[in-house]
Amino acid sequence: MSSTTPLLDVSGLTKHFPIKGGFPIRRTIGAVQAVDGLDFQVAEGESLGLVGESGCGKSTTGRLITRLLEPTGGRISYRGQDITHAGRKQLAPIRSEIQMIFQDPYASLNPRQTVGKIISGPMEINDINPAGGREARVRELLEIVGLNPEHYNRFPHEFSGGQRQRIGVARALALEPKLIVADEPVSALDVSIQAQVVNLLQKVQRDLGIAFVFIAHDLAVVRHFSQRVAVMYLGRIVEIADRDDLYGNPRHPYTRALLSAVPEATVRDEGEAGPERIRLVGDVPSPINPPSGCRFRTRCWKATEKCATEAPPLVQVEGNKPGHLTACHYPETADVPATVPAPRLAKDPEAAA
Amino acid sequence: MTSTDQQPFLSVRDLKVHFSTEDGIVKAVDGLSFDLLKGKTLGIVGESGSGKSVTNLAILGLHDRDRTAIEGEVVLDDKELLTASERELERLRGNKMSMIFQDALASLSPYHTIGKQISETYRKHTGASKSQARARAIEMLRRVGIPQPEVRVDDYPHQFSGGMRQRAMIAMALVCDPELLIADEPTTALDVTVQAQIMDLLKDLQQEFGTAIIFITHDLGVIADIADDVLVMYGGRCVERGTKKEVLRSPQHPYTLGLLSSMPSLDHPVDVPLNPIPGSPPSLLNPPTGCRFHPRCTFAEKVEGGLCSTEQPPLEVTNGRGSACHLTADQRAEYFSDLAGSAAN
Numbered sequence: 001m002s003s004t005t006p007l008l009d010v011s012g013l014t015k016h017f018p019i020k021g022g023f024p025i026r027r028t029i030g031a032v033q034a035v036d037g038l039d040f041q042v043a044e045g046e047s048l049g050l051v052g053e054s055g056c057g058k059s060t061t062g063r064l065i066t067r068l069l070e071p072t073g074g075r076i077s078y079r080g081q082d083i084t085h086a087g088r089k090q091l092a093p094i095r096s097e098i099q100m101i102f103q104d105p106y107a108s109l110n111p112r113q114t115v116g117k118i119i120s121g122p123m124e125i126n127d128i129n130p131a132g133g134r135e136a137r138v139r140e141l142l143e144i145v146g147l148n149p150e151h152y153n154r155f156p157h158e159f160s161g162g163q164r165q166r167i168g169v170a171r172a173l174a175l176e177p178k179l180i181v182a183d184e185p186v187s188a189l190d191v192s193i194q195a196q197v198v199n200l201l202q203k204v205q206r207d208l209g210i211a212f213v214f215i216a217h218d219l220a221v222v223r224h225f226s227q228r229v230a231v232m233y234l235g236r237i238v239e240i241a242d243r244d245d246l247y248g249n250p251r252h253p254y255t256r257a258l259l260s261a262v263p264e265a266t267v268r269d270e271g272e273a274g275p276e277r278i279r280l281v282g283d284v285p286s287p288i289n290p291p292s293g294c295r296f297r298t299r300c301w302k303a304t305e306k307c308a309t310e311a312p313p314l315v316q317v318e319g320n321k322p323g324h325l326t327a328c329h330y331p332e333t334a335d336v337p338a339t340v341p342a343p344r345l346a347k348d349p350e351a352a353a
Numbered sequence: 354m355t356s357t358d359q360q361p362f363l364s365v366r367d368l369k370v371h372f373s374t375e376d377g378i379v380k381a382v383d384g385l386s387f388d389l390l391k392g393k394t395l396g397i398v399g400e401s402g403s404g405k406s407v408t409n410l411a412i413l414g415l416h417d418r419d420r421t422a423i424e425g426e427v428v429l430d431d432k433e434l435l436t437a438s439e440r441e442l443e444r445l446r447g448n449k450m451s452m453i454f455q456d457a458l459a460s461l462s463p464y465h466t467i468g469k470q471i472s473e474t475y476r477k478h479t480g481a482s483k484s485q486a487r488a489r490a491i492e493m494l495r496r497v498g499i500p501q502p503e504v505r506v507d508d509y510p511h512q513f514s515g516g517m518r519q520r521a522m523i524a525m526a527l528v529c530d531p532e533l534l535i536a537d538e539p540t541t542a543l544d545v546t547v548q549a550q551i552m553d554l555l556k557d558l559q560q561e562f563g564t565a566i567i568f569i570t571h572d573l574g575v576i577a578d579i580a581d582d583v584l585v586m587y588g589g590r591c592v593e594r595g596t597k598k599e600v601l602r603s604p605q606h607p608y609t610l611g612l613l614s615s616m617p618s619l620d621h622p623v624d625v626p627l628n629p630i631p632g633s634p635p636s637l638l639n640p641p642t643g644c645r646f647h648p649r650c651t652f653a654e655k656v657e658g659g660l661c662s663t664e665q666p667p668l669e670v671t672n673g674r675g676s677a678c679h680l681t682a683d684q685r686a687e688y689f690s691d692l693a694g695s696a697a698n
Contacts, residue, residue, distance in 0.1 A: 190401055193633060220621070223623065224627065265618065
C-alpha cells in the first residue's frame, strides 16, 4: 500500500441484518452478522479477490461497497471521500464510477430491452452524451467485449450465457468506471466459457486500468485474476495477502484447508504422494450466533481455550511478508506440514457436530 | 469391451434419446454406449446440454414415454430396462439402482421429515415395519455423518444445512443397498470443503458396499478425484473415453484437450492468459453437421477434405479406450504435445 490515498478504503465495515419476531409487538430478536468488521484497501487499477464459502459475507461486502446496502457500522471511503452513509444525491456521481457485474447473466438483463438499450441505460440515467452519440459508444463497447456490434438491436434471449455475461460487462464499462465489483461473474457459466470471460475481464482490467473487487468461491479463478486475495470466513477476513504469498505460504488453517480441498485435474501414479489433504469436519456455523473468539475454531484442528475467548486480530504474524495479514493465534508454518487428526466422516459422525 | 472377462454390471448400447418439441426433434443423446463394472466409478463429463443427465434419466426410466423416443439397449444385471414395464422399474428404482440429484433442497419434500422420507423407500422395498424403518433411517443418517441422528431424523429439510441435505439424500439413495448409484452433479451446489467431505463419503461407502457409481459432473478436478473410467460427452455423443489416467494425461480429442487447458489450476502461471475453447455449445435442435465439435475446433482445418464438417467421426474403442476424431494419430502427437504438456500441469 503506497502513501497515496487508496481508491477504496474500508475499515471496520459491519452489516447486521436484524431478525424480527415476537408477538404482539414485533421487535428485533437477533441479527445475522453477515459482515463483521472488515478492513481492506483497493488501490487504483488493482484487483482484490474475495474468496470464501457460501454465507461468509462476500456478496454482502460487494453490495456494501456499491452501497446497495446500508452498512451497520464502519467506514467506506472512496478516493478519500466518506460514502458510508452518503445519500442518494451525494452518491450519484460516485455510482457512475463504481459498477457491478452480477452472477446470473439470465436474471441481470431486462428481457424486454434490446442490448443497445441495456448498455446505453447507464448513460441515459447519468445524462452522458459521448461524442458521436450513445449508439456509437454502445457499438464500440460491444466490440470491446467481443460481441458483434451489429447485434445492437437484439434481445437478451437471443444470446448464450457467455454472451450475456459479455453484455453485462459492456454495461458495467459504459460509464468508464474506476472500480468494478464482480460478484461471481463466471460461476454460472459452462466450463469451456468461463475461461473466455475471465480472459475478457483480465483484458479489460489491463487495458483500461480498472480496479476490481472480484468475488468468487473458485480459488483457482481468483488466483488467476487477482493480484491480492482476501479469504473470508463467517463475516470476517481471516487472511489477506498478495497472490503469491497467500497461495504459496498460507498461514491461516482455514486458507490451508480451503486450498487443499480444491480438486485438481491431475492423476497421480500408484504410491505417488499427492498434495496434503485437509478435511474439515462439519459445516460453517450460523452467522446468527457465531462462535465466540475465533470464528473458525469449531472446525479448526488447532483450536484451544485461547481461541474460544480471544478473537485473533488480523496482523502481520511472524514470518509473513509485509502486507500479508493473518488472523490466527497459531499460524501455520510452511515447512512443517499440518498434522491433521481429522477423522474420516463416515466413521465418526459425532465429530461433525 | 472391458479389459477383464468380468461381466459388466450395467451395459448401455447405442442409446438414443430424442424429444419432440414444437420446434423440431431435439437429439439429446445420439448413440451412446458404455459398460460399468461392479464397484467401479464411471465419470461422465460434459457441459450443460451435452446429454449427461438425459442419459441417466433414461437408465432409470424417468422420461415421459409419450413424449420421448428412446432407442437402444440398457441392460442392468441381465435385465433389459428400456422395455421393462413401469411396475418392474418401480421395483428396481430405489432398491437396485438409485440416484442423487444436484439440488438437494428441491429434491426433498419440504412437508415430510427427513426420517420419513428415508424410511418410505425402505418400507416400500423391504416391507419393514415402521419402527424397523425408523431404526434403519437413523442408522443410515449416522453412516453418512449426520451428528445426533436420533434427534435429526425428525427434522425437516429446511432445518438441515446444504451439506447435510446432500448427506440425507445420499442416505436415502443408499438405504436399500443399491448396486448402481447415479450421482448427478451431487457436489456442484456445495462449497469446496463440503464437496471434499461428500466425495470422501461416497468413496468410503463404495468400498463398503461395492456399489457401481455413475458420477456426472462438469468438473474435471472432481473426476480426477473420484472416477476410475471417464466418458467425455459433447452435443449428445461420446467424444472420448478411457481410464481416468488416459483421458486426463493424454487426451485424444480436441474437446477434452480444450477443457483441460481452459481450466485455471492452482499452479497455472498467472501471466499466461487462459486458453478458452472459442464459441459456445451447439444447439441440439439443429446440431452442426459432421463432427459436432468442428465449429469450435482449432484443428478442424487440419483435416484433409473438410471431412470434419461433412462426416461424423466414428468412436473406435479398443480396450475401453477411444475417441471420435478425424485427426490421425501422427497429427495428434504433433498438435497436442505442447498443449497437453501445459494442461497436465
